[in-house]
Amino acid sequence: MNRVFLFLAFIGVPLVLVGSVMDWPAIPIFLLSCASIIALSGFIGRATESLAIVSGPRVGGLLNATFGNAVEMIISIFTLKAGMIGIVLASLTGSVLGNLLLVLGFSFFAGGIKYKTQNFSIHDARYNSGLLIFAVIVAFVIPEIFSQTMNRQNTVTLSIGVSIILIALYLAGLFFKLVTHRGVFTSSDKETVEEEEEIPEWSKGKSILILLLSTVAVAFVSEKLVHTFETLGEMFGWTELFIGVIIVAIVGNAAEHFSAITMAMKNRMDVAVEIAVGSTLQVAMFVAPILVLISLVMPVTMPLVFTIPELVAMVTATFLVINLCNDGESNWFEGLTLLSAYLIIGIGFYFL
Numbered sequence: 001m002n003r004v005f006l007f008l009a010f011i012g013v014p015l016v017l018v019g020s021v022m023d024w025p026a027i028p029i030f031l032l033s034c035a036s037i038i039a040l041s042g043f044i045g046r047a048t049e050s051l052a053i054v055s056g057p058r059v060g061g062l063l064n065a066t067f068g069n070a071v072e073m074i075i076s077i078f079t080l081k082a083g084m085i086g087i088v089l090a091s092l093t094g095s096v097l098g099n100l101l102l103v104l105g106f107s108f109f110a111g112g113i114k115y116k117t118q119n120f121s122i123h124d125a126r127y128n129s130g131l132l133i134f135a136v137i138v139a140f141v142i143p144e145i146f147s148q149t150m151n152r153q154n155t156v157t158l159s160i161g162v163s164i165i166l167i168a169l170y171l172a173g174l175f176f177k178l179v180t181h182r183g184v185f186t187s188s189d190k191e192t193v194e195e196e197e198e199i200p201e202w203s204k205g206k207s208i209l210i211l212l213l214s215t216v217a218v219a220f221v222s223e224k225l226v227h228t229f230e231t232l233g234e235m236f237g238w239t240e241l242f243i244g245v246i247i248v249a250i251v252g253n254a255a256e257h258f259s260a261i262t263m264a265m266k267n268r269m270d271v272a273v274e275i276a277v278g279s280t281l282q283v284a285m286f287v288a289p290i291l292v293l294i295s296l297v298m299p300v301t302m303p304l305v306f307t308i309p310e311l312v313a314m315v316t317a318t319f320l321v322i323n324l325c326n327d328g329e330s331n332w333f334e335g336l337t338l339l340s341a342y343l344i345i346g347i348g349f350y351f352l
Contacts, residue, residue: 090244
């Protein structure tokens with residue numbers, strides 16, 4: 001797998017450059033861009049996995065979520081620049097659904113096949129549950145309800161206010177979890193010993209360098225990927241909602257997919273859950289509001305207002321994950337349940 005990622009990265013990125021210069025058709029550019037981003041995300045995942053071994057599961061999971069979401073944020077910024085607000089909002093929805101149902105589902109399933117039952121911090125689960133409810137139901141649903149009786153300017157103003165509050169609460173949550181209440185969110189002694197004995201694949205310096213280079217490469221490829229959306233939508237009948245929720249979200253979250261499943265198969269469920277759920281919280285409470293603020297300097301301002309199907313899907317995913325995770329245990333059947341929910345929602349978005 002590592003050789004495949006290396007091949008795709010070193011071949012795919014130059015081919016994307018050549019294709020954009022020679023004005024290749026949209027389909028090969030799209031496929032090459034997706035393959036390159038997935039390969040680069042693999043390097044991001046491996047680098048953050050090495051850092052996670054050194055830094056511990058909480059910080060490691062945060063790093064993985066951050067650099068994994070950096071891929072999606074880069075894609076979204078270029079999409080915003082192109083004026084495709086619908087795709088940006090849909091990709092945010094897709095990230096929430098993808099992380100909660102697809103990434104966590106595959107992690108539970110893959111880990112559960114190897115281990116009968118896997119455990120993770122129940123304190124983390126309860127902490128994440130509260131923030132998930134706040135982010136999805138309070139911060140996403142309420143603006144949609146209020147916007148029904150507001151003009152666009154007031155809706156944008158409301159979105160800006162909500163975005164600032166979300167960012168502030170997210171940063172406060174990190175301070176709470178990593179500083180003032182760090183001892184509460186510590187893995188068991190047994191797990192800690194296992195993590196200390198594991199040797200990172202790359203050194204800290206090499207990991208950081210690869211993270212930076214991969215992120216720069218992703219930024220370049222993402223710009224080319226965005227330019228194919230409109231053409232592909234016309235060719236295959238894909239709506240902006242489907243492109244954002246399914247295509248962009250899966251490609252943009254490839255790093256989380258790779259890393260979380262790898263961690264689950266190593267029985268490091270604290271890290272796997274932190275990657276999946278932590279990434280969801282980061283998307284909802286940091287990436288989405290940052291994009292709203294960035295859109296203020298773009299040609300079109302993006303309000304933090306989702307469609308009803310998007311909201312229903314996110315609320316459903318949130319409550320399903322909370323219900324399955326609050327006991328601090330996972331198994332393959334719970335993973336299959338999450339994956340089934342993702343497939344049902346995906347089919348629904350395809351026909352919208």
